[in-house]
Amino acid sequence: MISRSWRNIAIIGVLLVLAIAVPRLGLPAFYVSLLTQTWIYGILAMSLDLLVGFTGLVSFMQAAFFGIGAYVVAIGATRYHFVDFWLTLVVAVLVAGIAAAAFGALALRAEDAGFIIITLALNEIVWGLAYQWVSMSGGDNGITGFLRVNVGPFHTTDNSGFYYLSLTALIICLTLLVLMVRSPFGLVLVGARERPRRMAALGYNVWLFRYLALVIAAMFAAVAGVLFAYYNEFVGPGSLSLDTTVQVLIMVILGGTGTLIGPLLGAGILVFLSNALSDITQRWVLILGAVYVVTVMYAPDGIVGLINRLAARARSRRELSLAASAAPAGAFNPRGGPER
Amino acid sequence: MTVAALHDPDSTGETCLQLTGISKRFGNLHVLDDVALSVRHGERRGIIGPNGAGKTTLFNVIAGELAPTSGKVHLYGREITRLPPHSRARLGLARTFQTTTLLPGLTVVENLVLSLQALTPTRFQCFVPRTRYRAFREEALRLLGQVQLDHCADWLVRALGHGEQRQVEILMALAQRPKLLLLDEPTAGLSAADAVLVTDMLRAYHRDVAMVLIEHDLSVVFNVVERITVLHYGRVVAEESVEGIHDNPVVQEIYLGGKL
Ligand SMILES: Nc1ncnc2c1ncn2[C@@H]1O[C@H](COP(=O)(O)OP(=O)(O)O)[C@@H](O)[C@H]1O
Numbered sequence: 001m002i003s004r005s006w007r008n009i010a011i012i013g014v015l016l017v018l019a020i021a022v023p024r025l026g027l028p029a030f031y032v033s034l035l036t037q038t039w040i041y042g043i044l045a046m047s048l049d050l051l052v053g054f055t056g057l058v059s060f061m062q063a064a065f066f067g068i069g070a071y072v073v074a075i076g077a078t079r080y081h082f083v084d085f086w087l088t089l090v091v092a093v094l095v096a097g098i099a100a101a102a103f104g105a106l107a108l109r110a111e112d113a114g115f116i117i118i119t120l121a122l123n124e125i126v127w128g129l130a131y132q133w134v135s136m137s138g139g140d141n142g143i144t145g146f147l148r149v150n151v152g153p154f155h156t157t158d159n160s161g162f163y164y165l166s167l168t169a170l171i172i173c174l175t176l177l178v179l180m181v182r183s184p185f186g187l188v189l190v191g192a193r194e195r196p197r198r199m200a201a202l203g204y205n206v207w208l209f210r211y212l213a214l215v216i217a218a219m220f221a222a223v224a225g226v227l228f229a230y231y232n233e234f235v236g237p238g239s240l241s242l243d244t245t246v247q248v249l250i251m252v253i254l255g256g257t258g259t260l261i262g263p264l265l266g267a268g269i270l271v272f273l274s275n276a277l278s279d280i281t282q283r284w285v286l287i288l289g290a291v292y293v294v295t296v297m298y299a300p301d302g303i304v305g306l307i308n309r310l311a312a313r314a315r316s317r318r319e320l321s322l323a324a325s326a327a328p329a330g331a332f333n334p335r336g337g338p339e340r
Numbered sequence: 341m342t343v344a345a346l347h348d349p350d351s352t353g354e355t356c357l358q359l360t361g362i363s364k365r366f367g368n369l370h371v372l373d374d375v376a377l378s379v380r381h382g383e384r385r386g387i388i389g390p391n392g393a394g395k396t397t398l399f400n401v402i403a404g405e406l407a408p409t410s411g412k413v414h415l416y417g418r419e420i421t422r423l424p425p426h427s428r429a430r431l432g433l434a435r436t437f438q439t440t441t442l443l444p445g446l447t448v449v450e451n452l453v454l455s456l457q458a459l460t461p462t463r464f465q466c467f468v469p470r471t472r473y474r475a476f477r478e479e480a481l482r483l484l485g486q487v488q489l490d491h492c493a494d495w496l497v498r499a500l501g502h503g504e505q506r507q508v509e510i511l512m513a514l515a516q517r518p519k520l521l522l523l524d525e526p527t528a529g530l531s532a533a534d535a536v537l538v539t540d541m542l543r544a545y546h547r548d549v550a551m552v553l554i555e556h557d558l559s560v561v562f563n564v565v566e567r568i569t570v571l572h573y574g575r576v577v578a579e580e581s582v583e584g585i586h587d588n589p590v591v592q593e594i595y596l597g598g599k600l
C-alpha cells in the first residue's frame with residue numbers, strides 16, 4: 001500500500017502542475033484573476049490560521065496588517081517614490097511587524113473575549129485612521145496613481161505574470177508556515193494553546209510565544225497586502241475594514257482551522273462565491289452568513305476536517321472488514337491503539 | 341524502617357526551599373496563615389491535611405501561580421517571591437498538578453519533547469522540522485523506557501490510562517532534572533495497582549531532587565517521604581519524622597482521629 005505521505009506529495013504535485021498550467025489553458029481571464037485573488041487572500045487566511053488554529057488566538061485585527069501592507073505600497077509609491085518592489089516589501093513587512101508589536105502588547109493583556117474585543121477595537125482604530133487622515137491616505141477615496149512593477153522574471157503588467165507572482169508568493173509563504181508549525185516553536189504554540197498552565201510550569205513564557213506568533217502572522221498578512229495593492233493598483237480603507245477581518249476569519253473557519261491548507265481552500269471558496277453571487281444578488285453577504293452557519297453546524301472543524309473525518313471513517317470501515325475476514329478475534333488492540 | 345530513611349541525606353545539607361511567613365487571603369478567607377517551611381536539598385517531604393487546608397494553594401504560591409498576600413519564598417537562597425511561574429521553572433522548580441495536566445492531543449513523545457526543549461534555545465527554532473532534533477526523541481524514549489512505557493511513545497496521550505498519564509506527567513517534570521519537584525496528590529484517582537507504579541517510580545528516583553508531596557493516601561506518604569508537615573486551616577500545626585507522626589498528639593487529634 002502506498003504510504004499516506006507519498007500520496008499527499010503526489011496530490012500536491014498534481015495541484016501544483018494544475019496551478020501552473022491555469023493561465024495557459026485558455027480559460028477566460030476572469031478566472032485567472034479570481035485565482036490570483038485566491039492566492040493573495042490565501043496568504044492572508046493562512047497567516048490568521050497561525051493565530052486562530054495553532055496559537056488559539058482569535059484575532060480580529062488581521063485585516064489591519066493586511067491594510068498596512070497595502071497602504072505602505074500606495075503611500076510609498078505616490079508620496080515617496082518608492083518603486084522598488086523588494087524595498088517596498090521589506091518596509092511593509094517591517095511596518096506591519098512594528099504595528100503588531102505595539103498592538104500585540106495591548107491585546108495580550110487580556111485573554112479570550114477580552115482579547116477579541118481589544119483586537120476588534122484596534123482594527124477599527126486603524127480603519128478610522130485610514131478613513132479620516134485624508135491628507136495621507138486619501139480617505140474614503142483611497143489611493144490610486146501607482147502601477148504594478150515587474151518583479152524578477154514576472155511581468156506583472158499582464159495578468160498571467162501577476163498570477164505567477166502571487167502563486168510564487170503563496171508557495172513560499174505556505175512552505176515557511178508549514179515549516180513553522182512543524183518546528184519546535186510550532187509545538188510550543190500548540191502547547192500554549194492547549195495547556196498554558198502546563199507550559200508555564202515547564203518554563204515557557206507563554207505570553208512571549210503568543211506575542212511572537214502575533215508579530216509573525218502580521219508580517220505574512222503584510223505580504224498579502226503588498227500583493228493586493230499592486231494587483232488592484234488601488235488601496236482603499238475597505239482593505240482594512242472589519243468586513244475584511246470577518247471574511248478572512250470565515251475563510252479560516254470554513255476551510256478548517258489549524259490546517260493551513262484549509263484556509264487557502266476557504267479563501268478560494270469565498271473569492272469565487274462572492275464574485276458569482278454579487279453578480280446575482282446584492283445580498284451575497286447574507287448567503288455567506290448562511291454558508292458559515294451551515295459549516296459551524298455540520299462541519300465545525302471546517303471542510304478539511306470534514307474530509308479527514310470521512311476519510312478516517314472509510315479507512316476504519318475498510319480495516320474492520322479486513323479484520324473481520326482475516327484476523328483472529330484476539331488481535332483487536334484493547335486500548336484502541338495509537339490514534340495517529 | 342522505611343526505604344526512604346535508608347537514603348536519608350545529610351541532615352546538615354543545603355536548604356532547597358524556604359518559606360517564611362507565607363499568608364494568602366482570598367477576600368476575607370484566610371487560606372494560608374503565616375506558613376513557614378524549610379526543605380533541604382534532596383529531601384522528601386510530605387504535606388498532609390484535611391481537604392481545604394490550603395495545600396494546593398501553598399503549591400501555587402511556591403510555583404508562582406499565586407502571589408502570597410505576605411511572606412517570602414526562597415529557592416536555594418535566592419528570593420523568588422515575585423518571579424512568574426516560567427522563571428521559577430527555569431531555576432529548577434518542577435511540578436505536577438492535582439488533576440493531571442498534559443497535552444492530551446499530542447503524542448507521549450511530543451509531551452516529553454516539550455519538556456526537554458523548554459530549557460534550551462531550541463524552543464525558539466521556527467524553520468527546522470522537529471524531526472531533525474533526534475536527541476530529544478531519543479532522550480524521551482530512554483525516559484519512557486525507565487517506566488516501561490516506550491511501547492506507547494507515539495500514542496496520543498489521551499489513549500493512555502490514568503496511571504500511565506500520571507507517570508508521563510512525573511516524567512515530564514523529572515526530564516528537566518529539576519532541583520525541586522512539587523507533587524500534588526500524585527496517586528489521587530488511581531487504582532491501587534497504578535498508585536504502586538507511581539510510588540515505586542518516586543522512590544526509585546535518585547536523591548539530587550527534593551520532592552514535596554501532597555497526599556491523601558498516607559501509605560503513599562510513608563513510603564516516599566521522611567518528614568511530614570501537617571497543614572490545618574492554613575496553619576502548620578505539626579512537623580514530624582514519619583516515625584514520630586503516629587504519636588504526635590496534635591496530629592492524632594485533628595487529622596488522624598487517633599486511628600493510626
Ligand atoms: N482562587 C481561589 N479563590 C478563592 N478561594 C480559593 C481559591 N483557591 C482556593 N481557594 C479556597 O482555599 C481553600 C484551600 O483550598 P486548597 O488549597 O485547594 O486546599 P487543599 O488542596 O488543601 O484541599 C479552600 O477553601 C478553597 O475554596
Ligand SMILES: [Mg+2]
Pocket residue numbers: 395396397438
Ligand atoms: Mg488540593
